[in-house]
Amino acid sequence: MRLLVACCVLLATAASAQQPGDFEALTRSAAGLGPPPGALPGEVLAFGGEAFVVASVGKKDTRRGIIAGANFKKGRVLAFGHNAFLGGWQAGGFMDDAIGWAGRGRLDDLNVFVLGGGPGLEAVYAEKLDGIERQSALPSLAKLKYFDVVAWVGGDLAGAELDKLEDFVAAGGGLLFGTCPWGRQQIWSGQGGGLSIRSDLGHNTLARRFGLVFGADTAGGSGYDVKARPNAELHAGRAAERVIAQLDGSLGDVALAGDAARVAALLRALPVDDALLLPRIEAALAGADLASHVPAAGKPVSAGNVAGHLGMLLATTTWKELAAERVPAAPGADFFPGAVPSEAPRATHEVALSKDAVAVGGWQSTGLYAAPGEVVRARVTSGNANGWSLRIGAHKDTLWHKDKWSRWPEVTLEHALTDGGNDFASPFGGLIYLVPGRGAKAATFELMHVVEAPYFDLRVTEGSGSLADWERRRTTLAPWGELACDGVILTLPAPALRKLDDPAALMQWWDESMRCYPELRGEPQPTAPERLVEDIQISAGWMHSGYPVMTHGADNREHSAACDLATLSTKGDWGYFHEFGHNAQKRDWTFAGTGEVTNNLFSLYVNERMAHLEAWHNPWLENQKAKPAAYFASGAPFDEWKRQPGLALMMYATVQRDFGWPVIKAALASYLSLPPAKRPKDDAAKHDRWLIELSHATDRNLGPYFQKWGLPTSEAARASVANLQPWMPEEYDS
Numbered sequence: 216m217r218l219l220v221a222c223c224v225l226l227a228t229a230a231s232a233q234q235p236g237d238f239e240a241l242t243r244s245a246a247g248l249g250p251p252p253g254a255l256p257g258e259v260l261a262f263g264g265e266a267f268v269v270a271s272v273g274k275k276d277t278r279r280g281i282i283a284g285a286n287f288k289k290g291r292v293l294a295f296g297h298n299a300f301l302g303g304w305q306a307g308g309f310m311d312d313a314i315g316w317a318g319r320g321r322l323d324d325l326n327v328f329v330l331g332g333g334p335g336l337e338a339v340y341a342e343k344l345d346g347i348e349r350q351s352a353l354p355s356l357a358k359l360k361y362f363d364v365v366a367w368v369g370g371d372l373a374g375a376e377l378d379k380l381e382d383f384v385a386a387g388g389g390l391l392f393g394t395c396p397w398g399r400q401q402i403w404s405g406q407g408g409g410l411s412i413r414s415d416l417g418h419n420t421l422a423r424r425f426g427l428v429f430g431a432d433t434a435g436g437s438g439y440d441v442k443a444r445p446n447a448e449l450h451a452g453r454a455a456e457r458v459i460a461q462l463d464g465s466l467g468d469v470a471l472a473g474d475a476a477r478v479a480a481l482l483r484a485l486p487v488d489d490a491l492l493l494p495r496i497e498a499a500l501a502g503a504d505l506a507s508h509v510p511a512a513g514k515p516v517s518a519g520n521v522a523g524h525l526g527m528l529l530a531t532t533t534w535k536e537l538a539a540e541r542v543p544a545a546p547g548a549d550f551f552p553g554a555v556p557s558e559a560p561r562a563t564h565e566v567a568l569s570k571d572a573v574a575v576g577g578w579q580s581t582g583l584y585a586a587p588g589e590v591v592r593a594r595v596t597s598g599n600a601n602g603w604s605l606r607i608g609a610h611k612d613t614l615w616h617k618d619k620w621s622r623w624p625e626v627t628l629e630h631a632l633t634d635g636g637n638d639f640a641s642p643f644g645g646l647i648y649l650v651p652g653r654g655a656k657a658a659t660f661e662l663m664h665v666v667e668a669p670y671f672d673l674r675v676t677e678g679s680g681s682l683a684d685w686e687r688r689r690t691t692l693a694p695w696g697e698l699a700c701d702g703v704i705l706t707l708p709a710p711a712l713r714k715l716d717d718p719a720a721l722m723q724w725w726d727e728s729m730r731c732y733p734e735l736r737g738e739p740q741p742t743a744p745e746r747l748v749e750d751i752q753i754s755a756g757w758m759h760s761g762y763p764v765m766t767h768g769a770d771n772r773e774h775s776a777a778c779d780l781a782t783l784s785t786k787g788d789w790g791y792f793h794e795f796g797h798n799a800q801k802r803d804w805t806f807a808g809t810g811e812v813t814n815n816l817f818s819l820y821v822n823e824r825m826a827h828l829e830a831w832h833n834p835w836l837e838n839q840k841a842k843p844a845a846y847f848a849s850g851a852p853f854d855e856w857k858r859q860p861g862l863a864l865m866m867y868a869t870v871q872r873d874f875g876w877p878v879i880k881a882a883l884a885s886y887l888s889l890p891p892a893k894r895p896k897d898d899a900a901k902h903d904r905w906l907i908e909l910s911h912a913t914d915r916n917l918g919p920y921f922q923k924w925g926l927p928t929s930e931a932a933r934a935s936v937a938n939l940q941p942w943m944p945e946e947y948d949s
Contacts, residue, residue, distance in 0.1 A: 242441040244308040251299035255435040257396040259283040262452035263426010272436040279434035285425040290384035292425045295393030301368045303339035317389025318363035328362040332369030367392035372417045394418040396429035428484040451481040462499035472519035506546035515621045544588030545642035551622040553694025555586035567659040578648035582670030584693035587644035592663040593637045600632040602655030608645025609706045612754040621752040669696025671718040702729025706748040708772035731821045732799040737884025760797030787826030792818040803886045806901040808857025831872040851925030881912035903932035915942035
């Protein structure tokens with residue numbers, strides 16, 4: 216009841232906002248406030264009447280709070296979107312003001328208790344404060360009352376410990392605390408444990424009592440906005456009032472895209488049993504026909520469509536909590552991912568996964584499909600379910616942060632399996648995967664009420680690896696299917712797959728293509744295949760790297776560039792090889808400015824090997840060849856080199872042109888045998904190491920070449936290769 220009562224008080228006074236002078240006191244020294252070094256903070260939302268956003272980042276409707284404060288009874292609270300803010304690096308500026316505001320006094324009069332971590336904070340403030348003490352556990356409330364401020368820097372708290380901090384604040388204490396919410400959620404999701412920042416993050420359990428909440432989204436960027444009016448507009452409680460007023464017809468048709476986004480972020484962070492905001496939004500949405508506000512062919516839904524935005528969010532959230540037999544087919548699921556015709560046979564299939572499959576890890580394809588809103592039962596018939604999860608759907612990108620949606624923003628699910636029967640249902644349906652996690656061992660699974668999908672696996676010689684079986688499988692009625700080999704698994708629209716007569720030839724080409732990546736790096740072929748999934752909308756870019764590599768292309772489901780062997784083998788493809796190149800990059804030889812460069816070495820190499828496009832004459836590189844002359848004429852400013860990936864690639868490509876791929880292979884392979892002491896730890900060391908390894912690979916002194924390009928190296932590194940013959944290509948030798 217403690218949480219419910221506190222939130223009721225906060226929401227009931229949603230118009231009061233912060234006390235006069237709070238914002239000004241906190242932002243007095245915040246002009247240079249920015250993200251902690253090396254940290255990508257998450258969003259912090261203010262929704263209570265005494266809560267307010269202190270700093271935000273972004274533009275217009277995409278702005279997100281990064282630091283938020285609140286007055287609570289006699290005390291004050293400040294929440295940070297990353298605990299790295301509490302590392303002491305902002306001492307002398309914003310953090311001085313934050314501690315002074317929270318403790319209601321001058322620094323030299325305040326005593327601060329640091330909970331968990333915080334050696335940086337302790338070291339910086341030891342001389343500034345009246346006293347500072349750091350411990351890994353909270354003391355009794357009686358002892359805590361001797362402190363003016365608590366800085367909760369690290370560790371998890373629950374139950375009575377959170378109540379203790381609440382009581383400390385209520386009695387007049389100050390609290391500074393932070394966490395990286397998106398990072399916690401990512402870890403929990405990756406472990407398949409079903410944990411959520413909504414219900415399992417102690418920081419959120421406490422923050423909600425003060426009218427604050429840590430959201431699920433990142434809020435990275437520089438140049439934090441600390442102006443009062445723009446940040447006042449980010450108050451999620453007032454945004455909720457405006458959204459509800461529009462839904463019930465009392466506000467009128469005004470643009471509320473930013474408000475809808477803030478309310479959506481709030482709903483994704485509040486607990487699923489929230490008794491305050493959720494019922495009000497649900498009641499306001501009751502009169503809207505969700506089916507008329509969801510994406511359809513040629514009809515994306517804007518984030519400003521409040522009924523669609525919040526309707527899809529609440530439906531998605533609700534369906535996750537329902538028993539499988541109560542999960543419906545989502546309106547619009549027949550458009551994407553697609554319908555499963557009623558005449559498609561629903562059957563029972565057995566899937567045996569060996570210890571080798573467990574060792575490889577990742578999503579284990581079954582070649583089976585779950586129809587939207589239909590219950591699938593999974594049962595372990597051999598071994599046990601420990602560590603295993605079942606996933607429905609490959610389109611894992613979530614799109615809630617986008618300004619419009621061509622499909623539902625979230626369409627997949629993954630749940631842990633237990634011994635015995637497990638019932639699952641997805642409102643959207645999707646391909647079925649078995650996913651081994653920690654503790655998983657070889658097991659056999661029985662999957663009931665599933666549909667066969669088009670599936671071919673070059674890795675086996677019988678069943679799904681035979682052309683005879685392909686002739687049958689490509690006619691099955693699931694809307695998506697897969698093609699697999701050792702190097703990659705392609706998830707593609709079934710209509711395109713049904714046109715494929717020879718999947719073996721295609722996958723042999725893909726298999727050889729994927730062998731090019733470890734070949735260029737001088738490594739053995741990885742045991743785990745990459746994945747490529749086509750979609751109609753993805754979270755970022757036209758394609759992005761990761762597991763899986765996500766790409767557009769499913770808008771036209773009758774054709775897929777990924778299975779057009781005639782084009783791939785003659786004209787190649789820059790995008791696919793670029794994204795898999797990202798997955799192949801190593802930090803040792805990728806430094807600032809080369810994140811979009813060293814991956815393109817693989818683009819050049821694979822296109823040459825698999826489509827016979829000589830690297831130096833690759834069409835993409837041809838468009839970069841005029842850039843070096845202008846760059847050299849301007850004095851070769853390295854900052855400009857770092858801003859232009861095409862220009863930077865020319866530095867690498869020129870070496871490849873004159874010395875061939877063997878020197879690139881040798882240079883990259885040399886890193887594999889570097890002892891830990893010689894591994895570069897920062898960009899300066901990476902510059903030096905690349906100069907040294909590439910010079911040894913070419914048997915030339917490339918020090919002058921690096922200097923020509925403006926790439927900084929140390930005198931010691933240049934001296935170490937000075938015994939080699941200097942080299943400079945003719946066109947740059949001036």
